[in-house]
Amino acid sequence: MIILDIELKDKPGELLRVLTPISKLGANIISIIHSRETKVGDRIPVRLVIDIDEKKLDILLDELEKIATVKKVDGKSKKVYIDVVVIGHVVDTDIKDTIDRINTVGLVEDMDLIMPHPEKESSASMRITVDIDKIGELFYLLEELEKEKNLLFIKSFLVR
Structure with missing residues (x-):
């Protein structure tokens, strides 16, 4: 399991945009914590717990960086x-x-x-x-x- 802490723009459809590459790479989504109450400016923190083949993790991170800000991967600052x-x-x-x-x-x-x-x-x-x-x-x-x-x-x- 991998824990990803990301920030999304507070716009409709942003969460779906992040979930799409996760799905396409065959990762299993264990949980999503969408923390609207801790919004900073126009950004919302989201924690994703996923199960993904380690070989595909770098590909996923590259894809996510195109559409969101990846803050931490397994608790390590990115x-x-x-x-x-x-x-x-x-x-x-x-x-x-x-x-x-x-x-x-x-x-x-x-x-x-x-x-x-x-x-x-x-x-x-x-x-x-x-x-x-x-x-x-x-x-x-x-x-x-x-x-x-x-x-x-x-x-x-x-x-x-």
Whole structure:
């Protein structure tokens, strides 16, 4: 048995979208706990207990990542949240490009921007979600962006 902790968008049909690849791979669903009362923002935590051939688990996780956020597999964190403060000419150095490049490794889920004056440095705080095995790749990318755009990234992360 495998325990999967995932987060779904609070929209009709999202649970069905997750159950479809599980069924197609021949997994047996033991239980589903859909915790609407612990909703965070527009996301709902769901715990699935399934019985699946170990050889098919990686295939299933890849499929689930396309439609949901897989938080934990058998109690082990799959995702890391990294809070980043960016200091410098954040807007002038093409913030859309910065976000797009970060999204090739992780996902910028939330961002707040402070811009006191167009000619002064600005700052932004970002919440980035990344697979635990891609932290190094993300930190390398942030270092590249620092050098290229003359920005400073201050990082802290939390495993959930």
